[in-house]
Amino acid sequence: MCNGDCGNPLVPIPGKLIKIIEETPDVKTFHITTDQGKPFTPMPGQLGMLSIPDVGEGMFSITSQGQEHLEISIKRVGVLTDALHEAEPGQPVGIRGPYGNGFPIDKFKGRDILFIGGGIGLAPVRSLIGYCMENREDFGKIEILYGARSPEDLVFQEDLFQNWPKAKDTTVYVTVDKGNDEWKGNVGFVPAYLEQINPSPKITLLCGPPIMIKFVLQSLAKMGFQEDDIVTTLEMRMKCGIGKCGRCNIGSKFVCLDGPVFTLTEMKDLPPEY
């Protein structure tokens, strides 16, 4: 039997889902552990390959971790994510990783930071926000801007409305594309709200749907943000996670190995094929 030390990096460690949190109608956060405790200890921005072995396997950003478990937030979009959304706590799973480069933490240290997330894109962003909160003295002021389609689609609401606003030197801005009767916050797209807030140029972590990224980048450029200070993550289909199976290449880079984190400067060196 393999307990994760069998040497073949493609073989997962047996684990199980110990807690499932319903974030929105189509996003759930899964807590994963193994008999040996936490499967591995990822750095913020790194990835994990999660499987229900008889259904499929997929690569996900790890949004948070505890002493004994990993947390992965997953939007329901396909066969594996359907099965995960239908699973109950106790569901056996396979997990392998960590994969990818993670966020360049040293680049963020000692500086004021702007975090921008759209939809499920807050999941990877949250891993670095969590790291900053745990090592608060290593980082400057924090601004967090998050947008979702509607109030019902806002993920990590406890963090957005309670934990983060209470943290030292931290400001949180939340917007929705379309409000409802109870929504008292901002209504509008992320790029417009960003220009309204008009933050001074600083190091920025940006994750979200491609259309949001495209317009946020235009806004950031307008406001004088440096390309090398804009950090984002890219997605491609992945199978192996270790740079062998081929499909996640963008030019000569493999997103699973050389990414998923790239600065805008690095992205501009890649063919626009993502």
Next chain:
Amino acid sequence: MKGILRTKIPQALDALSSGAQVLAPMKINGVSRFACWGQQGELVLGASNTLIPPKDAVFGQTEKMYKYQMGQEAVTIEEIPQDGPQLVVFGIRPCDVRSIQALDQVFLTKGFVDQIYKTKRDRSVLVALGCSQPQQTCFCSSMGINPLDADGADVMMWESGDTYSLEARTDKGKDLLAKLEPFLTDVNNSSPPSPKFSLEFSMEGVTEKLQKMFEHSIWDKWYRKCLGCGICTYVCPTCHCFDIQEKNIKDGQGYKFRCWDSCMFPEYSLMAGGHNPRDSKKPRIRNRFLHKLRYFPERYGMLLCTGCGRCLRECPVNMDITRFIREVREVTLDV
């Protein structure tokens, strides 16, 4: 110099087969490929290389990775061992030896070692056969390969009349020749004739030029006739992309396997949710050619084309990478 009479080769392979798995170029049901010696088929050591490349000796078309059993409480995962006897690849051509060197780069470097590949590769002994009669579609010399001398071979072999002369290049090769001793005779050290290629061109500056040609109109012309059948990737000795899938047998029990995949298929890069970064033939053709001629050299410092000519020979619509390269060389870029 030592050598072996052509007529003694079957006996020699029989003898090797007692302690090793011997793969030799065989024609079986009309298809030539590297097959286990001892099967019904005809040994083909003539001028033409096999239709199916020998990459599956070290990178199987389908490889079972691990078994799983889903339970109520837990899943058990059991790795499927890949060990086995020595793997003698007999009669592999210099182009195909080079392809295995490229696969070594993919599977053994850049942070992760692929254990399945490594287990097979460590067991392999490459007995290479020098080529003195290149085929119409051969262009290995243009790809920097010496058709008479395979860098990376354990034993080098050359045909000369009714004998094949043999030279060990590594310790593994020496051990193999020691096992063959009863079948060997002394032969003259006559150097094989210098091969003549009908396809010859220079690769100078091609990778660098392609770095500036991602948006070039050349792709609009080149993708049009492609049928997307994937035969180029299937017969390519260097194509190494694979898929991972599960085979459910019953009651949550089954196994995971990997199998050759092709960048020519739409599903290859199709993401859950529907987005596909290479959603039509043009980006797929471009990615395939650039992978061979630009991306792989950028990442690993070598071309991912060995000039074996199989894709030229098998493509139903005559897509010809050599013609593509020559066209790239003729392109004038705006400075």
